[in-house]
Amino acid sequence: EVQLVESGGGLVKPGSSLKLSCVASGFTFSSYGMHWIRQAPKKGLEWIALIYYDSSNKYYADSVKGRFTISRDNSKNTLYLEMNSLRSEDTAMYYCALGGYWGQGVMVTVSS
């Protein structure tokens, strides 16, 4: 069974940094591209980053390009999202995803 468990969220001040993790199990992690998606409170969904199975390619939404970095450690079955220069508009639930399989999400709140 595919399982994705996010962690690392919390309340931070504008301008600060945070690193999210997503531990994967139930499939061969090193064979699949992985994604981060976010959903602001009571808002729609935004696909923010994609990383290929071997980290050879990474794609970002314009809203996070230059501030967020997606990475992975295939030896640890773990996906990461490093978030810098956080803004209030980054406040959202962050989900990691393998195609149609999503984790339960981790909340990030950016507020002074």
Add this chain to the structure above:
Amino acid sequence: DIQMTQSPSFLSASVGERVTLSCRASQNINKYLDWYQQKLGEAPKLLIYNTNNLHTGIPSRFSGSGSGTDYTLTISSLQPEDVATYFCLQRNSWPYTFGAGTKLELK
């Protein structure tokens, strides 16, 4: 970026009714269209992928169709547990983009 427009934004229907939700892309997305269901307080759940393929474990009352820019999700007989918000997602080109959602309620 490809814009995804869902209609209607809100839909009220009765148990047993046939329900149709629509999603229109701003350009051809070559059937790379998925449908997600999100219940209150939960993560979105994949229902349909690549226009008309039912994801594992999804009831057969859900079906999808479409091509080019216009796509449809149909629930053949609405059940109480189908109350949720439904999102479409295009995966034809990066950045992947979601529709704003259709909120489905019971009449």
